[in-house]
Amino acid sequence: MAMILYHGEPNGPSFTVLAALAETGLDIECRPIDLLAGERHSLPGLTETIARDMGIEGEGPVLVIDGEAMTESVFLAQFLDEMAGGAGLQPSDPLAHWEMMMWCRQITERLSPAASLLGNVAHAHYRLDEMSDEEFATIADSIVSDDLRLRWQAVRDNDINDAHVGDSRDKVAQAVERCEKKLKDGREWLMGDFSIADLETYGWLAGMEQLFPEVFEDAPRTRAWLGRVKARPTVKAALARAGVAEPRDSWAPGPEINRWG
Amino acid sequence: MADITLYHWEPNANSGKPMLALMEKGVEFNSHYIDMLQFDQHKPDYLAINPQGTIPAMTHGDRVLVESTAIMEYVNEEFDGPELMPADPRDRWRVRWWMKFMDQWLAPSFSMIGWSVFVGPMVRQRDPKELEAAIDRIPLPERRTSWRKAINGTFSEAEMAESQRRVALGIQLLEQELGKREWLASDQYSLADVNGFNLAYALPLSQPHLSNDELTPNILRWLRAIYARPAVKACWALGRTDMVKRVSILEQEHI
Numbered sequence: 001m002a003m004i005l006y007h008g009e010p011n012g013p014s015f016t017v018l019a020a021l022a023e024t025g026l027d028i029e030c031r032p033i034d035l036l037a038g039e040r041h042s043l044p045g046l047t048e049t050i051a052r053d054m055g056i057e058g059e060g061p062v063l064v065i066d067g068e069a070m071t072e073s074v075f076l077a078q079f080l081d082e083m084a085g086g087a088g089l090q091p092s093d094p095l096a097h098w099e100m101m102m103w104c105r106q107i108t109e110r111l112s113p114a115a116s117l118l119g120n121v122a123h124a125h126y127r128l129d130e131m132s133d134e135e136f137a138t139i140a141d142s143i144v145s146d147d148l149r150l151r152w153q154a155v156r157d158n159d160i161n162d163a164h165v166g167d168s169r170d171k172v173a174q175a176v177e178r179c180e181k182k183l184k185d186g187r188e189w190l191m192g193d194f195s196i197a198d199l200e201t202y203g204w205l206a207g208m209e210q211l212f213p214e215v216f217e218d219a220p221r222t223r224a225w226l227g228r229v230k231a232r233p234t235v236k237a238a239l240a241r242a243g244v245a246e247p248r249d250s251w252a253p254g255p256e257i258n259r260w261g
Numbered sequence: 262m263a264d265i266t267l268y269h270w271e272p273n274a275n276s277g278k279p280m281l282a283l284m285e286k287g288v289e290f291n292s293h294y295i296d297m298l299q300f301d302q303h304k305p306d307y308l309a310i311n312p313q314g315t316i317p318a319m320t321h322g323d324r325v326l327v328e329s330t331a332i333m334e335y336v337n338e339e340f341d342g343p344e345l346m347p348a349d350p351r352d353r354w355r356v357r358w359w360m361k362f363m364d365q366w367l368a369p370s371f372s373m374i375g376w377s378v379f380v381g382p383m384v385r386q387r388d389p390k391e392l393e394a395a396i397d398r399i400p401l402p403e404r405r406t407s408w409r410k411a412i413n414g415t416f417s418e419a420e421m422a423e424s425q426r427r428v429a430l431g432i433q434l435l436e437q438e439l440g441k442r443e444w445l446a447s448d449q450y451s452l453a454d455v456n457g458f459n460l461a462y463a464l465p466l467s468q469p470h471l472s473n474d475e476l477t478p479n480i481l482r483w484l485r486a487i488y489a490r491p492a493v494k495a496c497w498a499l500g501r502t503d504m505v506k507r508v509s510i511l512e513q514e515h516i
Contacts, residue, residue: 050434050437050438051358054362054366054434055358055362056361056362056365056366065351068351070351070354070358071358072357072358072361074357075354075357075358075361076354078353078354078357079350079351079353079354082350082353083350094335094338094339095324095335095339097334097335097338098326098331098332098334098335098338101328101330101331101334102326102327102328102331105328105330105331106328108361109365146426147423258369258403259369259373259420259423260369260373260403260406260407260410
């Protein structure tokens with residue numbers, strides 16, 4: 001099986017998958033790509049592209065196996081754990097496993113669109129804004145999903161609804177509250193044992209601590225937990241793959257804001 | 262009496278996912294019908310089970326489980342019975358990928374259309390004051406917004422057009438995927454098929470110009486194969502509304 005992991009800077013979904021890979025110890029070739037140059041949309045050798053084209057996560061990492069593009073950071077982390085025969089990233093007890101999946105589902109549904117919007121406004125916007133119309137059009141033309149292409153355009157134009165910004169800050173604060181509540185009993189990791197939930201939550205929150213320190217002020221347990229995640233050797237290894245000084249400032253258009261609410 | 266209770270609405274969308282998963286596994290459970298159109302899911306009895314007021318929820322002994330797709334994985338892992346997840350990690354990834362794509366991209370578009378056609382008109386006939394009070398009791402703010410839009414019929418033209426675009430594209434993508442293998446995500450019947458059937462069982466009736474034996478033969482083959490399963494028949498027999506009875510279109514030889 002020919003496997004290549006194409007990833008962005010170790011932040012958000014690319015962080016989760018790089019750290020999960022390090023946790024499993026699997027030997028898979030990693031190739032960094034420049035997400036904001038649109039490189040994810042012109043990967044070589046793909047025969048099955050639906051997951052790359054239509055993934056909910058937006059500009060997340062892509063694992064290519066025998067031409068099939070695989071996406072969504074939580075599921076890629078689960079895949080790596082299962083490929084390794086169980087590397088300890090998922091509980092084996094069904095109830096604990098449900099809780100981890102439910103937690104990750106709520107993080108990816110509520111926190112990740114919010115964090116992504118805020119991170120893109122604060123960082124990615126400036127790079128997309130500097131591009132010439134031709135440069136941007138070349139990238140936009142390569143994006144298959146109409147709704148993802150619109151999210152790129154919105155980041156470039158800073159065409160972001162104020163209500164969405166306020167709502168996104170609330171959602172980040174709610175995620176921090178949930179972490180704080182979970183960690184209240186003194187546990188070391190969110191689910192008790194270390195799991196994908198720690199990686200996925202860290203990936204979306206790490207950059208938020210920098211942007212909204214006030215949200216973390218009354219959350220000492222969450223701050224300490226972020227520190228514990230960061231201190232893991234496997235997380236250090238993932239962060240050491242960064243091509244920039246502060247990977248937590250690296251964002252690219254992500255999941256959409258819930259269309260219903 | 263079984264120590265499992267499922268709180269669910271119709272065998273449709275999110276409620277139908279764990280209903281069918283339990284029935285495919287052959288697990289006995291108490292069926293507790295929550296009448297969504299009477300707002301049972303926001304009443305104190307149910308909020309005591311699931312404070313978020315979303316359906317379905319499942320209790321297993323003193324355990325309370327929410328989030329329908331995660332509940333299905335629990336059901337599959339916790340109980341004996343036919344395995345509903347493939348063994349191969351890549352197939353398992355594909356099952357999860359398709360469930361997320363359907364849950365978060367395709368299903369909300371189907372349900373926006375479904376709510377404007379079924380749920381809105383069914384609920385709208387009631388006393389506006391009573392409805393407003395019912396909406397105020399909804400715990401999640403985003404759900405309050407969507408109920409307001411559904412009840413008042415105020416989805417914008419652009420929102421409805423986008424949902425229709427997604428439904429049309431989603432149908433094409435499902436048709437392509439089902440041209441690759443017998444079942445949606447792997448060579449064995451899995452939770453992705455349970456999930457997908459809940460989304461698509463009435464497709465040839467609700468979107469006849471987009472899904473029929475000529476245009477989408479693979480989708481029709483797949484829906485009929487799922488409908489032929491005894492657990493599916495038993496599950497859909499629990500439905501009480503005309504919406505769910507639409508499943509009988511799959512009994513026609515040619516659609």
